[in-house]
Amino acid sequence: MRSLRKAAAIMILCFSIIFLAGCGQQKEEQPADPSAKSDEKQTVNVFAAVSLTDALEEIKTNYDQANNTNLVFNLGGSGTLRQQIEEGAECDLFISAAKNHVDTLEKSGQLAEGTRTDLLTNSLVLIGKAELQGQEGKEAKDILTEGSVESIALGEPETVPAGQYAEQSLEKLGVLENVKSKINYAKDVRQVLDYVDTGNSDVGAVYKSDSLKLKTGKVLAVFPEDTHDKIVYPMALIKDSKNQEAAKKFAEYLKSEEAKTVFEKHGFNAAK
Secondary structure (H helix, E strand, C coil), X not given: CHHHHHHHHHHHHHHHHHHHHHHHHHHHCCCCCHHHHHCCCEEEEEEEEHHHHHHHHHHHHHHXXXXXXXXEEEEECHHHHHHHHHCCCCCCXXXXXXXXXHHHHHHCCCECCCCCEEEEECCEEEEECCCCCCCCCCCHHHHHCCCCCCCEEEXXXXXXXXXXXXHHXXXXXXXXXXXXXXXXXXXXXXXXXXXXXXXXXXXEEEEHHHHCCCCCCEEEEECCHHHXXXXXXXEEEECCCCCHHHXXXXXXXXXXXXXXXXXXXXXXXXXX
């Protein structure tokens, strides 16, 4: 009798082990929830000239929601951004405020072939602090050589296209050598804007789009277009991008009428 009970207990134990093993195997073979991957947002790393800050932030709000993306902006001087890309920073789309930085990346084979295009254009203006009354309407050349102008804010020409365009204009206008000692160099156009708005510089050169952000300063003059290279914002996908399709889709959207309206609101013009 005892042996029968013992045999029955052993059989029950064996069946239990087999049943539990089967459940465990079934659990391991359970397919992953297909909806988990589809809900995952695609991150698109966009390196862009700092002058595009406000326009891109406005575009991001609606675009991310409609396309299940997470646009991440790295905003700064175009030359600085180009150097970061050259050093291996993770970038999907580059929007520069000057052609030369995109030219450099193209020559070194770092752009995705056939993705480069001109997106926007801009103009260069001379802004002045609030105290400079009565200077509006004068030529930029005359304002810059006024005795009352003791400091001039420009972006660093090597890394800030606006600074490069400004120095071209100063040289073409024949005043660069005369005002060199007055120049305060800034890391980007937004810093130039801040220098003038706070009165730390008397005048400065920024894009028309940036001048819309002035709080106390004012636009004094427009630099003649024939005194500097044409201000064009080219964009291109980076060859080593990990999110080529999502980045390409966003780049196409930036050329749409909807995006164009936002850019124009912030002082830009669509490239022809």
